[in-house]
Amino acid sequence: MTAYALLAGIWRREAVAEVRRSLRLPQFLAPTVLTPAAFYGLFTLAVTKSPSPAFAAATLAGYGVFAATGPALFGFGAGVAMEREQGLIELKRVSPMPAGAYLAAKLAASLVATALALVLIYALAVIAGVRLPAATWVVLAVLHLTSCAPFALIGFGFGMRMSGKGAVAVANALFLGYSVLGGLWIPSAVLPGWMRALGETVPSYHLGQIARALVGADTIGSPVGHALAILVMTALAGWWARSGWQRSPA
Template identity: 45%
Template sequence: MNAIVHSHAGAPAPSLARVYLSEAWYELLRLLRTPAFSVPTLLFPAVFYGLFGIVLPGSYGSLDKATYLLATFGVFGVIGPALFGFGVGMAIEREQGWLELKRVSPMPPGAYFFAKIATGLLFALAVLLLLSTLGFAFGNVKLGLGRWLLLVATLLLGTLPFSALGLFVGALVRGQAAVAVVNLVYLPMAVLSGLWIPLFAFPAILQKLAVVWPAWHLAQLALGVAGQGSTANAVGHVLVLLAWTVVFLSLAARRLRR
């Protein structure tokens, strides 16, 4: 018995990288075993894109409809895991006391947030691969490999402000309320940012008000990369998204310190 105790006491501590990766792996397993999260996250954007971008007829003038909607539904698809992974997941874990347990454990605090961000990005990438498969196979999307890779990179990096927003929601409300709050933000923002239906089909006042939504700014970046919009104000859109990230992170940090 003494030898066993001595052996465990003298065992080297796991590396920081291993701790981070282990936390991310178990977070991924938890989400995969939660069909209420994984199934809608993966399938809803694909179903909507297939309906609006491929099945329903229509023309967007000089724009390529399938490519245009690949960019905008790509935005819709990647912000879902960011909002729900942080917002709902963290709220439930905080309500159950799991977050407090992690705080008093030897685990580095950053591992928890790394796991949330990493799994959110993995789900976002899976959504983009599914959308792209539909678009190239059935929508006749015309994007070169380089432009498509740039679009994927833009959308994945663009999840940052929505992860920050989800973090704020998760720090602000309780578990079950977080689901309602995230949906009340996510779905109206998607519609009013022109992610489902192009903004030029909306009344003029709604087109002007779209600039208040961070999803609209990410959509403009995605459309520019996909060749379906202008890239003239790309720096401005990036700065707005960064500003929203700082605001939400600051609000979340202030709330978590209470």
């Protein structure tokens, strides 16, 4: 067996183990998989008794991003903090396993949870009458899945700095705060000016605007500008995550 094959095997086994472990945790699946779909069904289908396909598509754009925030913040934030307190991260650091395999496994678990939530949301959107070209569905799904990245880096940063209880509290606060300020539940255009200004400082706002543009909904600003903002915020989140890993002794 070559060194490359051995390394790939380590990464694969770590990812599979992490995905299986997360799928066995109802306290992780309930808020991260079921909540986004439940909110979309409630506020798009139930409260609005006969939603137009355009309205259902516009809310789909935001709730898809919402579905990516939970698995990333809780898996990387609260989950990492608890494992650090238990000494698991210290054990992995002194083992021959590459540090990247641990992070990749966490990301794989977040992506699987996000994908499960998106399947439910997309199914409800089709029931509500949303009809998009196949290519648009694919691009939208890719955007929603990759939305995990900045939130995962942010979560990992505070997960490496805080206690387990503190990280859970922060993850919950950011989970809700990013959704409200980002206009994922209520369109940013109808939010008060001060809330919209705050929203422009968080990644959920820019991701939501790009997603709205993909489905043909009204947006604020240009997709290119939002994409550049996401790149900058992701880079800053990467620095935050890396510095947390380097400064933590365990």
